[in-house]
Amino acid sequence: MALAVAADDLAADVAHLGGEVRRLNQDVRGLEGRQVLMDRRLVELGSLIQGLKEEHFVQTFATERGQRTVALGAKRALAAATQLEQEGEWSKCMQGLGLDMESRLNEELATMTRRMEEQQRYVEQLGARLEAAAGNRLAVFGLGAFQGTSEVAETRLETRLASLEQSHRKLALGTHRALRVALSVREKQDDLEQEEEFEKWFGKAEDLEMPEDYQQRLSEQDQRLHKVLSICDHLVERVHDAGASLQALSHQQQELRAIAGKGEPHTALAYGEELREKVDELEAHLYGLAAQVQSQVEHKGKVTTLNLMDQHQERQQSRTFESFAMALEGLDARLERGLGEHGQILDMLQGGQDEQQVALRHLAQRLPEVARRLEQLWEQCQVYFPRLQEQEVHFGFLRASFEAHKQQMLDLTDGLQDKCKQGQGTKKPWKEVRYLTRVVSGSQGIAHKALCQATGSVEVGPVGWYIV
Numbered sequence: 001m002a003l004a005v006a007a008d009d010l011a012a013d014v015a016h017l018g019g020e021v022r023r024l025n026q027d028v029r030g031l032e033g034r035q036v037l038m039d040r041r042l043v044e045l046g047s048l049i050q051g052l053k054e055e056h057f058v059q060t061f062a063t064e065r066g067q068r069t070v071a072l073g074a075k076r077a078l079a080a081a082t083q084l085e086q087e088g089e090w091s092k093c094m095q096g097l098g099l100d101m102e103s104r105l106n107e108e109l110a111t112m113t114r115r116m117e118e119q120q121r122y123v124e125q126l127g128a129r130l131e132a133a134a135g136n137r138l139a140v141f142g143l144g145a146f147q148g149t150s151e152v153a154e155t156r157l158e159t160r161l162a163s164l165e166q167s168h169r170k171l172a173l174g175t176h177r178a179l180r181v182a183l184s185v186r187e188k189q190d191d192l193e194q195e196e197e198f199e200k201w202f203g204k205a206e207d208l209e210m211p212e213d214y215q216q217r218l219s220e221q222d223q224r225l226h227k228v229l230s231i232c233d234h235l236v237e238r239v240h241d242a243g244a245s246l247q248a249l250s251h252q253q254q255e256l257r258a259i260a261g262k263g264e265p266h267t268a269l270a271y272g273e274e275l276r277e278k279v280d281e282l283e284a285h286l287y288g289l290a291a292q293v294q295s296q297v298e299h300k301g302k303v304t305t306l307n308l309m310d311q312h313q314e315r316q317q318s319r320t321f322e323s324f325a326m327a328l329e330g331l332d333a334r335l336e337r338g339l340g341e342h343g344q345i346l347d348m349l350q351g352g353q354d355e356q357q358v359a360l361r362h363l364a365q366r367l368p369e370v371a372r373r374l375e376q377l378w379e380q381c382q383v384y385f386p387r388l389q390e391q392e393v394h395f396g397f398l399r400a401s402f403e404a405h406k407q408q409m410l411d412l413t414d415g416l417q418d419k420c421k422q423g424q425g426t427k428k429p430w431k432e433v434r435y436l437t438r439v440v441s442g443s444q445g446i447a448h449k450a451l452c453q454a455t456g457s458v459e460v461g462p463v464g465w466y467i468v
Contacts, residue, residue: 014402021391031381038374045363052356059349
């Protein structure tokens with residue numbers, strides 16, 4: 001009975017020892033699992049830190065690029081403002097020059113009109129003087145042949161003077177028309193330049209440039225205008241020459257009248273012939289001037305037609321520029337909306353980056369404590385590893401001793417059963433009972449020794465085993 005109780009106690013102790021060993025193994029495995037989790041967490045933290053660094057680099061690059069874009073836009077705006085100021089000054093100068101040109105053309109037109117009126121008065125006076133000279137010649141000489149000649153000469157002179165006056169009027173009218181055409185062309189050109197400036201600076205098409213053919217047409221119009229002005233100046237000079245010729249003719253008429261008053265018919269006839277020749281020359285000269293003025297007027301009509309066609313093309317180009325400017329406005333609006341959306345996205349990313357930086361700061365603050373705990377766990381593991389190895393060795397010894405003890409107990413049980421069968425009905429001698437008691441006590445001592453070796457240190461006394 002005592003042997004069964006001792007075996008039960010030994011089994012309970014062995015089970016308790018196995019439970020403790022399993023618990024220690026579980027603790028060690030838990031520590032290893034925690035260490036793996038900590039390693040994974042550290043790797044995740046490293047990857048998060050690397051991602052935040054890359055995101056910070058990308059946002060820094062985007063911010064620098066945005067600053068460069070803003071600087072470039074400011075530079076362009078400054079250049080546009082400077083160019084606008086220069087163009088404004090240039091337009092003021094051109095307006096001043098245009099006003100001076102218009103006033104000069106008006107003065108020239110008034111001078112030409114005044115001179116034409118003077119020439120017309122000179123022609124009328126010349127006709128009256130010729131009529132008076134013819135009447136004086138008829139009254140003084142009274143000759144039939146001379147009378148017929150003077151009448152024919154008078155009629156010829158009257159017709160020539162009338163034609164000369166008509167040619168002079170045509171010349172004045174053509175010159176006046178040419179000056180009007182030049183003024184209208186100049187005004188249209190100024191209006192076109194003002195419209196171009198307005199479309200350029202107020203139509204939001206600063207970056208548009210005029211085509212080369214348009215600039216070439218403007219230059220051709222300027223050249224044509226200069227040619228018209230030069231032709232007008234030349235016509236004015238020739239009209240001045242015609243006026244001088246008329247003055248010389250009137251002077252010669254006065255001389256002819258003086259000679260006729262003196263009574264020299266041959267000299268009067270010679271002067272009359274010379275006067276007719278000069279009148280013919282003057283008439284031819286005026287006819288030539290009228291033809292030139294007519295050709296210039298026709299040329300100016302063609303130029304005006306071409307200018308109207310150019311204006312139509314310019315209007316079409318201005319409409320195209322307006323549509324293109326509207327498209328640019330829409331593109332600018334879309335660009336502004338896109339920039340606003342990207343700015344909002346950048347603000348959101350900046351807020352997320354700030355939150356991540358705050359989380360990283362908290363993690364960085366907790367990292368020393370985590371590292372300290374990991375070091376403590378590692379130190380504890382270093383302490384437990386030798387003990388676990390010792391426990392494994394002791395557990396091996398315990399298993400071996402337990403197996404040996406179990407075998408002895410089985411052998412002892414078999415021997416006792418055999419002896420019990422043999423000694424039934426007989427009394428056991430005292431020596432055999434004492435031997436069995438010592439065997440049982442020895443088996444108990446062996447079991448206690450194995451238990452003490454498994455759980456702690458033991459000491460051997462003079463009698464039996466004692467657990468310290």
